[in-house]
Amino acid sequence: xxxxxxxxxxxxxxxxxxxxxxxxxxxxxxxxxxxxxxxxxxxxxxxxxxxxxxxxxxxxxxxxxxxxxxxxxxxxxxxxxxxxxxxxxxxxxxxxxxxxxxxxxxxxxxxxxxxxxxxxxxxxxxxxxxxxxxxxxxxxxxxxxxxxxxxxxxxxxxxxxxxxxxxxxxxxxxxxxxxxxxxxxxxxxxxxxxxxxxxxxxxxxxxxxxxxxxxxxxxxxxxxxxxxxxxxxxxxxxxxxxxxxxxxxxxxxxxxxxxxxxxxxxxxxxxxxxxxxxxxxxxxxxxxxxxxxxxxxxxxxxxxxxxxxxxxxxxxxxxxxxxxxxxxxxxxxxxxxxxxxxxxxxxxxxxxxxxxxxxxxxxxxxxxxxxxxxxxxxxxxxxxxxxxxxxxxxxxxxxxxxxxxxxxxxxxxxxxxxxxxxxxxxxxxxxxxxxxxxxxxxxxxxxxxxxxxxxxxxxxxxxxx
Amino acid sequence: xxxxxxxxxxxxxxxxxxxxxxxxxxxxxxxxxxxxxxxxxxxxxxxxxxxxxxxxxxxxxxxxxxxxxxxxxxxxxxxxxxxxxxxxxxxx
Numbered sequence: 001x002x003x004x005x006x007x008x009x010x011x012x013x014x015x016x017x018x019x020x021x022x023x024x025x026x027x028x029x030x031x032x033x034x035x036x037x038x039x040x041x042x043x044x045x046x047x048x049x050x051x052x053x054x055x056x057x058x059x060x061x062x063x064x065x066x067x068x069x070x071x072x073x074x075x076x077x078x079x080x081x082x083x084x085x086x087x088x089x090x091x092x093x094x095x096x097x098x099x100x101x102x103x104x105x106x107x108x109x110x111x112x113x114x115x116x117x118x119x120x121x122x123x124x125x126x127x128x129x130x131x132x133x134x135x136x137x138x139x140x141x142x143x144x145x146x147x148x149x150x151x152x153x154x155x156x157x158x159x160x161x162x163x164x165x166x167x168x169x170x171x172x173x174x175x176x177x178x179x180x181x182x183x184x185x186x187x188x189x190x191x192x193x194x195x196x197x198x199x200x201x202x203x204x205x206x207x208x209x210x211x212x213x214x215x216x217x218x219x220x221x222x223x224x225x226x227x228x229x230x231x232x233x234x235x236x237x238x239x240x241x242x243x244x245x246x247x248x249x250x251x252x253x254x255x256x257x258x259x260x261x262x263x264x265x266x267x268x269x270x271x272x273x274x275x276x277x278x279x280x281x282x283x284x285x286x287x288x289x290x291x292x293x294x295x296x297x298x299x300x301x302x303x304x305x306x307x308x309x310x311x312x313x314x315x316x317x318x319x320x321x322x323x324x325x326x327x328x329x330x331x332x333x334x335x336x337x338x339x340x341x342x343x344x345x346x347x348x349x350x351x352x353x354x355x356x357x358x359x360x361x362x363x364x365x366x367x368x369x370x371x372x373x374x375x376x377x378x379x380x381x382x383x384x385x386x387x388x389x390x391x392x393x394x395x396x397x398x399x400x401x402x403x404x405x406x407x408x409x410x411x412x413x414x415x416x417x418x419x420x421x422x423x424x425x426x427x428x429x430x431x432x433x434x435x436x437x438x439x440x441x442x443x444x445x446x447x448x449x450x451x452x453x454x455x456x457x458x459x460x461x462x463x464x465x
Numbered sequence: 466x467x468x469x470x471x472x473x474x475x476x477x478x479x480x481x482x483x484x485x486x487x488x489x490x491x492x493x494x495x496x497x498x499x500x501x502x503x504x505x506x507x508x509x510x511x512x513x514x515x516x517x518x519x520x521x522x523x524x525x526x527x528x529x530x531x532x533x534x535x536x537x538x539x540x541x542x543x544x545x546x547x548x549x550x551x552x553x554x555x556x557x
Contacts, residue, residue, distance in 0.1 A: 095557040185555045208556035211483055229553050233524035237484055241556040244487075251557055277526070279482055279551065284492075290528045290549065293535060324556065 024133060038144045042160040051109055051155060054083045060153070065107055078267035079107060085266035086110035088175035090163055090191055092117070092139035094126035094241070094251030095181035095205045095258060097146075101129055102259035104147035108266060110155040111147065112175055113140040116162035117323075122465070126248030162322065163187060165311035168194040177262050180204040181255060183240060183324035185232050186314040190322070192217060192225035193311055196302045201271070203261045205254040208244050212254035212280040215273055215292070216261055218302065222274035227296040227303075232318040240324040250282050328449075331427045336434065337446050340453045343417065347371060352403045354395050356418045358429045367463045369419060369454065378425040382432070389436040392416055396442055415443040421465075423450035473500040475542040479511065480549040485525065488517045500543075504529075504536040507548060518550070525552040 057079060062069065065079050087108050089096045092115035103111055117139050119130040129146035130139065140158035148156060159171060168190055172178055178200050180191050188204070195202040201219035206212065218224045257278070261271045279288045301308040315322055338346075346353060347370065355373040357364060364375050374395060381388045400414045416433065420426040423446065430446040437444065447453070455462040474497040481489050498510045504527055512518050527534040528549040534540070 091557055093557055181557050183555070183557045188553075188555055206554040206557050208483065208554045211486075211554060213483075213554050225553075228526050229524060231523050233484070233521055233552065237521045237524070237552075238555060239484065239487065244556065246556060254557075277551070279549075281492075288531065288549075290526075290551065291532045292526075293533045 038141070038148060038156045038158060040138070040141055040144075040158045040160060042138075051084075051086070054080060054109070056080075057083075061107070064151075064153075068106065073269060074267055078269070081267050082107050082263065083109045085177065086112065086175040087177045087179065087262050087266065088112040088114065088172060089143075089179045089181055090114045090187070091179075091181035091183060092127070092129075092143045093123065093181065093183055094207060094246065094248065095255035096179070097127045097129040097143060098252045098255035099179055099181055099205075099259040099262070100143045100147050101150060102256055103262060104151045104154050104156075106259070106263050107151065108154060108263070110157060110175075111144075112157040112159060112171070113143045114159040114161065114163050114171065115139040115143075116160065122242075126246060126251055128248070128252070163190065164322070165190065165313065168311060169198055172198045172200055176200065177265055178202050179258050179262060180206075181258065184320070184322055185235075185238055186318040186320055186322040188225060189232060189317060190311065190314040193301050193308055196224050197310070201265055201274075203258045203265070203271070203273075205251070205258040207251035207254050208239060208241060208246055210247055210250060210282040212250050212278075212282070214254055214257050214261075214278040214280070215276065216265075216271045219265070219271060219274040221294055223293055223295050224299060224302045226301050226308075227293065227299045228277075230300065232320075235318070235320040238320065242324055247282060250280070253280060253282075328422070329424050329427065331431050332446055336430055336444065337427075337448050338417070339448045340458050343447050343454075344458045346417070352399055352414050354392060354399060354414060354416045356392060356416055356429070358418060358420045358425050363421060363465070366465055367451065369451070373419075378420065378429060381429055385432050385436050389433055392433070393437065393440065393442060413443070415445055417445050417447060419447045420450045422452050423448055426450055474498060475500045475544050475546060477542055477544075477546045477548050480547060482549060482551045483554045484521055484552040485518060485550045488520070489515055498542055498548075500541055502540055502542060504534040504538050504540070507534070507540075507542075508536065511548070511550065521552050525550055527551070 057076060068074050069076060069079055085108055087103055089100055092113050096113065100111060100113060118136055119134050119139055119142055121135055124130060130142045134142045138160040140160050144156035144158040172194050178191065178195050180188060180202055182188055191202060195218050202217040204217055205214050261273055265271050275292045275294060277290045277292055295302055297304045300306055321327060355369065355371050357368065357373040357375045358378040358381055360377045361375065376388050396414050396416060418426040418430050426446045430444050433444045452464060455464045476495055476497050479494045479496055481492055486492055496514055498507055508522065508527060512522050528551065529540060530547050
């Protein structure tokens with residue numbers, strides 16, 4: 001009897017798995033069928049098919065766009081101008097998604113979307129055109145598909161590639177208005193210079209944490225990005241969304257404003273931000289607007305005697321990569337590092353050690369290793385290495401006392417094991433600690449790859465953020 | 466004989482945005498700055514009061530009462546003028 005009930009449960013489980021699989025296949029089929037309507041450009045630069053000039057609106061157009069057609073400022077002429085415009089969105093993320101969907105809805109003639117990346121689960125709280133079942137597929141394709149469902153009369157050109165100095169001008173020349181919806185400094189300078197060289201207005205948006213900024217560069221005598229920021233910030237002064245976090249609605253608002261400005265420029269209404277910087281503070285609920293300077297005569301790209309007359313190497317110029325992905329650093333030699341499996345063995349064997357977690361408290365609340373840890377956030381640690389070190393040494397001594405009361409100070413064999421999210425801060429902390437504790441006989445180690453590696457190689461149930 | 470030199474100062478409100486807010490840890494502050502200043506002087510005074518800003522002192526925009534402040538511009542600051550420190554945000 002018992003066995004029969006169990007097997008019925010098993011049948012149900014098996015059935016529900018198969019149902020889910022069939023549903024997933026249906027969705028994939030739908031995506032593939034839709035793909036045939038969209039010309040995806042991924043490797044070399046092919047010119048998108050030229051579009052015929054539109055002079056009249058169809059019955060379908062009048063129906064679809066009626067609520068904006070009856071605006072006297074916009075009207076039929078505004079709509080025809082939109083339909084004859086091509087807008088390029090660089091970055092298919094938190095800014096690019098809301099921008100794309102409003103541009104598609106409004107009936108821009110052609111929308112290009114550039115992004116080299118694929119959809120990840122951690123994108124979905126803000127990159128609202130991607131879907132859970134599209135994790136792993138091209139972001140630019142995903143945006144084109146979502147927009148196509150809203151408005152199939154728009155021509156979508158997804159570029160599944162990294163914008164760089166070799167292709168930027170060729171791509172940009174196919175469009176009238178460019179949206180900077182990127183997530184890194186190097187691509188922002190690249191896009192700025194390319195827009196100056198190709199003489200295109202650049203509707204630039206950015207967002208981080210609870211703040212957003214919006215400006216239209218290189219438009220009607222207004223400044224370019226370099227007029228305001230001639231020098232890139234040092235890489236260590238740049239925070240990205242994966243490090244600093246962001247509330248999804250903030251890029252949502254800024255991206256929507258980018259679409260609005262692009263629509264105003266395309267329809268002939270003109271932008272309000274060609275010499276104006278909008279500062280949005282979501283925590284205070286305030287929008288401030290700062291009147292900017294005009295074009296700078298000394299500007300190295302749009303000034304009177306420019307030194308930048310063609311695109312340069314922007315990763316070199318900025319000293320940072322053209323992505324918002326954190327790269328792995330290596331500052332320690334292998335004798336000061338252990339991998340996650342070795343640490344797992346230490347836990348299994350109950351090897352006495354001090355675990356030092358250098359993540360911010362807000363991240364410790366998300367998840368932590370299954371061993372008590374001292375938490376000293378990295379910034380607090382760096383600001384006061386000496387005090388942190390003496391706190392750690394005290395803990396080491398206390399633990400050593402417990403396990404080997406007779407040992408002398410010179411033979412303490414309780415190691416300090418340092419961990420963080422990805423294994424970068426932990427290395428820097430270990431390096432500082434080793435210097436501070438030189439000659440004190442305390443072994444300090446870093447866990448390679450941090451909690452991300454722990455999740456990948458030891459505990460697949462461990463949350464990744 | 467004594468020579469007295471009076472430097473008139475104005476108490477202004479500083480507004481910090483983006484990275485400067487992150488570095489300093491708050492959004493607003495009050496600071497005495499010599500009333501007859503240039504944009505460059507004002508930046509120098511701000512960095513002197515908040516040395517942590519040195520890291521990004523060359524990568525920000527200053528505004529005075531919501532208007533871009535060029536480094537070379539001569540200004541006469543009034544009490545309660547609002548000076549914003551605006552580094553660019555690059556995320557998205």
